Amino acid sequence: MNVRLPAWRVPGWLLVFWWLGRGLFRLAVLAARYWWITVPGGLALWVRVEFSGLVLAGVVATVAVGCVAWWRWHPSSWLRFGWYPLVARVRALVVYRPRWASVMATCGLATVFGGDRYVPRLLRVRCDRWGDELTVRMLPGQIPDDWGQAAERLAYAFRLPTGQARSTDRPDRVVVRLMRRDPLAGIVAPLPAGNVPDLDGLPLGFREDGQAYRLRLAGSHVLIAGATGAGKGSVLWSLIRSLAGGIRSGLVEVWAFDPKGGMELAAGVPLFARFSYDDPDGMAGVLDEAVKRMRLRAARLRGVTRQHVPTVEEPLLVLVVDELAALTAYITDRKVRDRIKEALGLLLSQGRAVGVHVVAALQDPRKDVLPFRDLFPTRIGLRLTEPEQVDMVLGDAARDRGALCDRIPESTPGVGFVVLDGVREPVRVRFAYLTDDDIRELGRDYRRLCDTDDEGMTR
Known part of the structure; x- marks a missing residue:
């Protein structure tokens, strides 16, 4: 059975009209899409035809002078509403x-x-x-x-x-x-330390969009991971500096642990209520005392409030650990190591509501080194050596979402990515850098008012 479609003969003039109509429609769409070109061009052509080229030159000069005056008078609004949209x-x-x-x-x-x-x-x-x-x-x-x-x-x-x-x-x-x-190529100077720390937004550095980065410490623990020379000290000292006003007034107590012999944190001894180093058994004892204080505070607050509010009588307790792996994996005494792991597990799981927070830094993010990484709601990944370490520190698929910690160059210490529980996208930040002189000055200006010798503290 031979079936053929009917042939329709279309006059040539009809095809011409169809092509012209389609072309005019496309021109209208392009003119509407690129109105920022067609409208000024049409106005310029109308001025040129109706008046003269001299008038058109005067109009262009007037617009140029107005833009320059706007830029000189208010540069930020000119960049936001004039230059960058163009x-x-x-x-x-x-x-x-x-x-x-x-x-x-x-x-x-x-x-x-x-x-x-x-x-x-x-x-x-x-x-x-x-x-x-x-x-x-x-x-x-x-x-x-x-x-x-x-x-x-x-x-x-x-x-x-x-x-x-x-x-x-x-x-x-x-x-x-x-x-x-790269907006984070330059070194960030130390940020001002307020008299009263804002625990919902401690200023630590600057984000990629140029805005100040503020860390929410209230109700959170902080994990910092980075290779040697990645800038973990920048994060720790920026955090301590932002808490300095509360340390001086007694609203905040900082207990510092430096298993590397006190090399990193010793310069800030006047700021610390406790400073423990070098002796694993002594550090385990200080952690046990923190657990005891946490439990006593929880007993006092039970049925009264669900969130601790810092006061001079009940200050915020911040435990700063410079090298966490030295406490959880590298101690040869198994009993001491188990004591430390048990104390840290209790503090991380029960301490947030009663105002006991852990800020820990480490170099090796393997699971056997840090078995309770999921208890840190705030995680900061600085420069890391391997791509697999990014997901170990920041969570699954963090690198796929843009946290390229293994791509951070060695020339930019203090640059890292911050991930919060419940927030998908990481935030790229450069933390402020404090020199040794800045740290000593911080200790002189904001030393604790009730500075006394305590067990486990070295002066």
Whole structure:
């Protein structure tokens, strides 16, 4: 049976009208999309035709003088509302949109179904001093973790050094942050120490977006991991400096443990209520005393409140351990090691509500070295030696979400990624650096008012 489709003869003039209509529609869409080009261009053409080229030059000069005056009068608003939006539109037109489809295909973010190719849609580009933020509508079946794994490839595809992806309030969108320059390349000077520490936001350094990074110590324990020379001391001393006002007034007590013989923390002895070092049995005894104080405080607060509020009579107790692995894995005396592990486990599991917090630093993040890492809600990963160590410290898939701790160069100590329980995306931070003179000055200015010799404290 021979079945043939009917042939329709279309006049040539009708095809011409169809092509013209389709072309005009596309021009209208482009004109509306790129209104920031078409509107000024149309106005300039109208001024040139209605008046003269001299009038057009005067208008352009007036606009230029107004922009310069705006920049000189209020630079921050000019950059935010004038310059960076223009840069974002130009970069979207010149850098991202022409290569978007090909980059999506080569990075594995585009797909083919039924013979048709589907590409994620680039919705918006925003620029600032340091980089670009691309808001993208994901394809069905994609999640932000897919873009986090491809963020580094996207950055290299657009000739930029680093990239990171994060989720948004809308489940079908993701924001890709591509950096042009590193805002954390310079050393951060010590931040001012307030008279009353804000336990909900202790200033420790600066984030990648230029804003101050504030650590929430209330209701949290902090784990710091990094290789030798990664800047663990910067984190510890920045934290102690932010607590200095409370130390001087008696609202905060810091018990310091330095198993490396006191080399790191000895300069801050005037700030510490207890300073234990070198003797494993003595450090175990101080930890047992902290457990005892925690239990007594819990008994007093039971039925009264569910969250401790620091006072001079009941100060916040912060235990700072410089090298945790030396207490949990490297002690040869098994009984002492088990005592320390038991005390730390009790403090980490029961201490937050009664105002007993543990801030621990270590170099080796293996599971046998730190068996209770999941009890630290706040984790800070500085420069690490292996990619596998990133997930050991910060949690599963943290590296895929942008925490490239193994890529941090040795020339930037104090740079790291912070991960909080319940927050998917890591935050890149550079912590303030305190010199030996800064630490000694801190000890002189903020030494404890009730400074007395206690057992386990070396003056």
